[in-house]
Amino acid sequence: MGQAFQDYLQKNRENHLQQLVELLQIPSISALSEHKDDVRHAASWLANELQRIGIENVAVMETKGHPVVYGDWLHAEGKPTVLVYGHYDVQPVDPLNLWDTPPFEPTIKDEKIYARGSSDDKGQVFMHIKAIEALFQTNGSLPVNVKFIFEGEEEVGSPNLPLFIEENHDLLKADLLVISDTGMMDKGKPTICYGLRGLTGLQIDIQGANSDLHSGAYGGGVQNPAHALIEVLASFHDKHGKILVDGFYENVRAITDEEKKAFADLHTDEEAIRKELGVPELFGEEGFTFNERTWVRPTLEINGVYSGFQGEGIKTVLPNKATAKITCRLVPDQDPEEIYEKLVKHIENNKPKGVNVTITPFDKGAPFITPLDHPAIQVAGKAYEKVYGVPVSYTRSGGSIPIVATFHELLNTPVVLMGFALPNENVHAPNEHFHLENFDKGMLTLCHYWLDLANSL
Amino acid sequence: MGQAFQDYLQKNRENHLQQLVELLQIPSISALSEHKDDVRHAASWLANELQRIGIENVAVMETKGHPVVYGDWLHAEGKPTVLVYGHYDVQPVDPLNLWDTPPFEPTIKDEKIYARGSSDDKGQVFMHIKAIEALFQTNGSLPVNVKFIFEGEEEVGSPNLPLFIEENHDLLKADLLVISDTGMMDKGKPTICYGLRGLTGLQIDIQGANSDLHSGAYGGGVQNPAHALIEVLASFHDKHGKILVDGFYENVRAITDEEKKAFADLHTDEEAIRKELGVPELFGEEGFTFNERTWVRPTLEINGVYSGFQGEGIKTVLPNKATAKITCRLVPDQDPEEIYEKLVKHIENNKPKGVNVTITPFDKGAPFITPLDHPAIQVAGKAYEKVYGVPVSYTRSGGSIPIVATFHELLNTPVVLMGFALPNENVHAPNEHFHLENFDKGMLTLCHYWLDLANSL
Incomplete structure (x- = not known):
């Protein structure tokens, strides 16, 4: 037939x-x-x-x-x-x-x-x-x-x-x-x-004083929202790219031996990827290959961050706002809603002093x-x-x-x-x-x- | 007369x-x-x-x-x-x-x-x-x-x-x-x-891949320049606002008893300052008043920071560049050139992996x-x-x-x-x-x- x-x-x-x-x-x-x-x-x-x-x-x-x-x-x-x-x-x-x-x-x-x-x-x-x-x-x-x-x-x-x-x-x-x-x-x-991979994400808005301040007159005496934001953002990863949000990896399905073999069979050339991207080295969670890092491991990625002066040269301003946009790529069996809540909790636990923090959720996908x-x-x-x-x-x-x-x-x-x-x-x-x-x-x-x-x- | x-x-x-x-x-x-x-x-x-x-x-x-x-x-x-x-x-x-x-x-x-x-x-x-x-x-x-x-x-x-x-x-x-x-x-x-106070400062430019990347395809496998920048920036202060650059406070002239008295005589109303700025609390180096923090203590201030997407909502981009503008307000007897060199050394000691870092000096003032x-x-x-x-x-x-x-x-x-x-x-x-x-x-x-x-x- x-x-x-x-x-x-x-x-x-x-x-x-x-x-x-x-x-x-x-x-x-x-x-x-x-x-x-x-x-x-x-x-x-x-x-x-x-x-x-x-x-x-x-x-x-x-x-x-x-x-x-x-x-x-x-x-x-x-x-x-x-x-x-x-x-x-x-x-x-x-x-x-x-x-x-x-x-x-x-x-x-x-x-x-x-x-x-x-x-x-x-x-x-x-x-x-x-x-x-x-x-x-x-x-x-x-x-x-x-x-x-x-x-x-x-x-x-x-x-x-x-x-x-x-x-x-x-x-x-x-x-x-x-x-x-x-x-x-x-x-x-x-x-x-x-x-x-799935997706969850949020925006963090940090508000300091009611207007930008003179960095001479106020610098050292008022929390800088950019510093506050960086304190929060830095708390998300360790130096090796591991995500430090409590329970983040809890439901991550482990890669099976069968999968490991399937990925190895692809003979992905990591050096070729590095060259194509033009970076000095690839970087990611220790103990995983590039394919594993991007396919079976979740991420917490800053997609955008901004505060203060962006023009050429110097402006001695102490900004009064700072914003970051963050998305996580999720893997089975992470739940987008659950991860979102863990992120919020993490931010609240690492809330910097002297500023107000607002969190806005983004769309989610399983x-x-x-x-x-x-x-x-x-x-x-x-x-x-x-x-x-x-x-x-x-x-x-x-x-x-x-x-x-x-x-x-x-x-x-x-x-x-x-x-x-x-x-x-x-x-x-x-x-x-x-x-x-x-x-x-x-x-x-x-x-x-x-x-x-x-x-x- | x-x-x-x-x-x-x-x-x-x-x-x-x-x-x-x-x-x-x-x-x-x-x-x-x-x-x-x-x-x-x-x-x-x-x-x-x-x-x-x-x-x-x-x-x-x-x-x-x-x-x-x-x-x-x-x-x-x-x-x-x-x-x-x-x-x-x-x-x-x-x-x-x-x-x-x-x-x-x-x-x-x-x-x-x-x-x-x-x-x-x-x-x-x-x-x-x-x-x-x-x-x-x-x-x-x-x-x-x-x-x-x-x-x-x-x-x-x-x-x-x-x-x-x-x-x-x-x-x-x-x-x-x-x-x-x-x-x-x-x-x-x-x-x-x-x-x-005097001034010294610099711009940090971090370069990742040769173009912005898809955060799904590459996220987790390539250093995110925004993460790298935040790693550097977070290394500058502890949670209490103290600057961690090696030798930064070395030549800071201590406040004299006479000065302490002169400042106390001003009867500065810190609560009034807080209210005027609209912040939940003033923030700065522990053990110093607002006047002392802003007059006799040096700062390391982020005046601007930016990377990736800044529009409304979400864009799942892994940015390929990140920039920060930093100035330090200096006090006697700090030397602007010496402090600049200490900042550069600090950045080099905290250089993140997987990206290239460029440092550009700003104008200095004693x-x-x-x-x-x-x-x-x-x-x-x-x-x-x-x-x-x-x-x-x-x-x-x-x-x-x-x-x-x-x-x-x-x-x-x-x-x-x-x-x-x-x-x-x-x-x-x-x-x-x-x-x-x-x-x-x-x-x-x-x-x-x-x-x-x-x-x-």
């Missing part, structure tokens, strides 16, 4: 590419109101296509902004249900003159397809549809239950997605969420990112992980390996993807990030393109994944 | 006030090039007047900017030589509409004379001339040798004074410098400020003190007391007066700040005025001072 869907995809390649061109021709730029109808056109196109291949309950569902395309097929009794997320809106195309071929006139050159949205994310959405079509056509049914949710507002920050998920909680319920909106580490290096040994991750890895013929790279990421946190928090479903983009495909830039090698291999990987998943979850 | 000069001044009061009005009518605004001739006119006016009363070697001496008026009388053989400094240039007068009477049409109202320069500093310069005139007229000679130096660029920062002093070192040589360009603590409270028990100070105090009938207040100041540092450094002469302005005389503002009570009493004080000084230095 593996052979059958492969033959099908091969035989229909030209036809499929022609359909992809059609989808990419629609200028569905979500940020620009003059393209509102184009965004809706792309939604209908996908809805029609889902319906045509055999997906049921297909609907273009309204939100306060651009619509969500939904569809499902739920006849694989006793088998897992997979929710597939992607987005059909694209980034603006300015500056147009830097494009070698027009952004909405898809052009195939050197086994790459050039068009806005080819890599991010219409190309990957389309692959999901064609993989399912191949299974339907060669098998008459699907090995797992499938639900599709294709969003039209990802490029503008998904403002209406959280409410949509909340309101359609039961409709979207699944055993697994697969997101194809990320990438591979490198050409020929299939990658599964199974964890992201960290996410689908454990490396979770069957959904392992089966995905094996699917990649069957197609690409090389071991898959397992990574985590130091950043956050808001939609992942949103889904994870609202649906509480394991997530697999199964992305087929390559790092240099000019996503969000002129001459965006997508490698057809990953178009072909990606669809095969998806077919294998659905088939293998049927008996593994 | 004391009676004689008093009678002379009283008898000629109307005439003297008429002359003062004449001087104040000259719009000698040094900052505005259209008043260049007016500045020179004021210089000639003073030169003529000095010559008329009996001062010798009078000259309007050129500089690269506005001229200096010089004159001397050096026939008090065996007696001390006093150099008297003042300035005849004035501040601009904008906004004109806030003046109740035109700034250059001097108006006497309620025993105050309203005009630009009446308090700062033409009024005080004029008093010096009239006091000398009174002694000449009633005695035929002076009890001490006198040299006058009246500057025309004080309000623009005395750019040419240091070179002038250096080039005329011998001409200006004296046993004592009297500066009348400051004030009294309050009406009826004659004040002698006998010490000022601290100044004429010891409280110096005869020039004590005799001045007694002269005040004879005229005002109340004990004089002895203070030091936390600030610096650049010309004092300049004179002190270049001539190495004891300095007495004998100022007659009151705190609320709108110096540098609309409706500047000068209290005639201090005009009258000030001239008497000066006469007493010269007479008493003859046998005291």
Whole structure:
């Protein structure tokens, strides 16, 4: 049967590419109101296509902004249900003159397809549809239950997605969420990112006298808010980069031996990173590698700090205000709200004398992980390996993807990030393109994944 | 004889006030090039007047900017030589509409004379001339040798004074410098400020990566320049405000019992200061009063600090630069150059990892003190007391007066700040005025001072 869907995809390649061109021709730029109808056109196109291949309950569902395309097929009794997320809106195309071929006139050159949205994310959405079509056509049914949710507002920050998920909680319920909106580490290096860091943060405002003071007349007799702020900020870390907030590391999930091995297998060149950044040395918590420091360890980072005079030269002022903006990157199983409260408590315990301190919270986001040994991750890895013929790279990421946190928090479903983009495909830039090698291999990987998943979850 | 000069001044009061009005009518605004001739006119006016009363070697001496008026009388053989400094240039007068009477049409109202320069500093310069005139007229000679130096660029920062002093070192040589360009603590409270703090400072620039970084992708793996800067800055003080730079306090002259008593006699209301500043509590080195902290103790003050994002809300950036501007107020006998070197050494000893640190020096100024028990100070105090009938207040100041540092450094002469302005005389503002009570009493004080000084230095 593996052979059958492969033959099908091969035989229909030209036809499929022609359909992809059609989808990419629609200028569905979500940020620009003059393209509102184009965004809706792309939604209908996908809805029609889902319906045509055999997906049921297909609907273009309204939100306060651009619509969500939904569809499902739920006849694989006793088998897992997979929710597939992607987005059909694209980034603006300015500056147009830097494009070698027009952004909405898809052009195939050197086994790459050039068009806005080819890599991010219409190309990957389309692959999901064609993989399912191949299974339907060669098998008459699907090995797992499938639900599709294709969003039209990802490029503008998904403002209406959280409410949509909340309101359609039961409709979207699944055993697994697969997101194809990320990438591979490198050409020929299939990658599964199974964890992201979360976020919490706050602003500290320190107020001294009711106006800036003369540093001669008052210096030494009044607390300097900059000194007070530095006293607080200095209390957050030791000299080795360890965070000193009480209980900060309490719920940090330890890295497993399996993860340690997976990261070592990446052969990350730390000296190359150092050179690229132009720093005299890398720096971080002792006993951890660069990958471990940025993926599995939490941070407390000053994103901004300011007080007093910033012009050229000298001004002998004793400032009356000082501000710092701080965010923490969180890892499983830290809770953003709990960490925020610990930060506040720490500041209160280290409150300097002679000034008033105000704390303002920032938005929070939960960290996410689908454990490396979770069957959904392992089966995905094996699917990649069957197609690409090389071991898959397992990574985590130091950043956050808001939609992942949103889904994870609202649906509480394991997530697999199964992305087929390559790092240099000019996503969000002129001459965006997508490698057809990953178009072909990606669809095969998806077919294998659905088939293998049927008996593994 | 004391009676004689008093009678002379009283008898000629109307005439003297008429002359003062004449001087104040000259719009000698040094900052505005259209008043260049007016500045020179004021210089000639003073030169003529000095010559008329009996001062010798009078000259309007050129500089690269506005001229200096010089004159001397050096026939008090065996007696001390006093150099008297003042300035005849004035501040601009904008906004004109806030003046109740035109700034250059001097108006006497309620025993105050309203005009630009009446308090700062033409009024005080004029008093010096009239006091000398009174002694000449009633005695035929002076009890001490006198040299006058009246500057025309004080309000623009005395750019040419240091070179002038250096080039005329011998001409200006004296046993004592009297500066009348400051004030009294309050009406009826004659004040002698006998010490000022000096200054040294530097800028610390910390450079991390070659561009700002994503705090998710790199946070925890690269030194944050803001963290590095805070580590350095936090190392400068302990929690009680004590400066931790090695050897910083080494040459600090201890406060004497006499000084302690003089400061206690001021009955400074610290709670009133706290309230006026609006701070929850005053803060400074333990074991010292507010006056002691700001007058006799050195400081290390952050005047400015900045790194990263300063806009509203959150930006998850790992900044690549951080800067701090630091100045130290110095007290006798700290040496600005020596302290600068100690600061540099301290920074080098506390150099954080993973970043590059650059240090840039700021301008330096020496601290100044004429010891409280110096005869020039004590005799001045007694002269005040004879005229005002109340004990004089002895203070030091936390600030610096650049010309004092300049004179002190270049001539190495004891300095007495004998100022007659009151705190609320709108110096540098609309409706500047000068209290005639201090005009009258000030001239008497000066006469007493010269007479008493003859046998005291």
